[in-house]
Amino acid sequence: MADEVILLDFWPSPFGMRVRVALAEKGIEYEYKEENLSDKSPLLLKMNPVKKQIPVLIHNGKPVCESLIIVRYIDEVWKHKSPLLPSDAYQRAHAMFWADYVDKKIYSLARQVWLSSGEEHEAGKNELMGCFKLLEGELGDKTYFGDDTFGIVDVALIPFYSWFYMFEQCGNMSIEAECPKLVAWGKRCMEKESVSKSLPDQHKVYDLLMDLKKKFLAK
């Protein structure tokens, strides 16, 4: 019986992008369903009743929620190609530490740079650059965070590359000037089809985020 794989997603979501990239890396065919976050579908509410959030992967009718958990699930089920985690237990824990770091830090700071102003905005911007520099240190001279192989840390972080134009416009800064190695890594990842086909255009993301910002501030 063929696998039925459905992804409930929202196109500019970095969390959704992680799952798209992982599915593409594994060559898995799936049905993509765009969610309207201001009018969530009954399917989404049924499949993720606790958090009511995207992304949700529905595999043969069973939901899997939380982007990094979905990526690990994909890696465990479709283990025939492109492993996203190392096989060694210590290396795996190390990879999960950094994926978790990206998870805990980057989105909330990104939101701060995107939506806030004044001191809060400056603080967010500085802290975000601090995180990027730390990540550059962890990357070092490696091709990817997973060393020679594109792995879970790369998957966790690369979606934010599509938000770089927004960071630069809202933050009035050049990420390339401050973190050249990170941007070089981003460009290297974008040469992979699994990434370039999963990430939206940076300008398109910027336009939407600015639209959403107007609505958010109007409230």
Next chain:
Amino acid sequence: MTYGSNNIPPIELFIILVTPHPDQFIRFWCFSLTVAMSDELVLLSMWPSPFGLRVQIALAEKRVEYEYKEEDLFNKSSLLLTVNPVHKKVPVLIHNGKAICESLAIVEYIDEVWNDRSPLLPSDPCRRAEARFWADFVDKKAASKKVWRSKGEDQEEAKRELIEIFKVLEGELGDKPYFGGDNFGLVDIALVPFYSRFYTLDKFGNFSIEAECPVLVAWAKRCMKRESVFKSLPDSEKVYDFVLQVNKWFGIH
């Protein structure tokens, strides 16, 4: 001394003693002296930390010996700052010189290395994803200190939020003995350390978690019958005194 499946195999010494005697039985004494290369396992933690307790429980479930090093919240050791330079937090497990940080990552690591006993995660990927989802839920939602750090309407809201979270967890537990079903697992390990804070929450919040969430408290008491849990969790009143001290230190109340 203990060793796990990932380590250098034991060196076995065979001493065979033969007592030759033509008319009698030939006795063979075979002594096997197994010398195992011992794992060096060090846990940096703080006794009231629910995150550190998760690791202690996991190690106890696996019956693994380790050295425990108590960290001072207000005076972190240079070792801690070296092995966890990013977050500078406990717990950190140092296994043969390699540091593993973040409690749930440590618990999964322990489960993978000592995979010959007491599995903490299911083997099926779908159930593993479910377990990770709920452990992550506990991580994000159950650790709030707002009930004992706020007053008035803020405190009432914090209490309401916490009870709501506990009720969601009760719903997930259902009629099962543990979150892992029949097996004590990752979600149980993620949540049970917070039971040591229930007395504190009751005192500060002037309510009874047991009255509000009897199924959850029954589950916690069930877990407390496990040696790994009751030997690891600190005394509830000791935790309360500690919270009072920390509040004083930070000038809260």
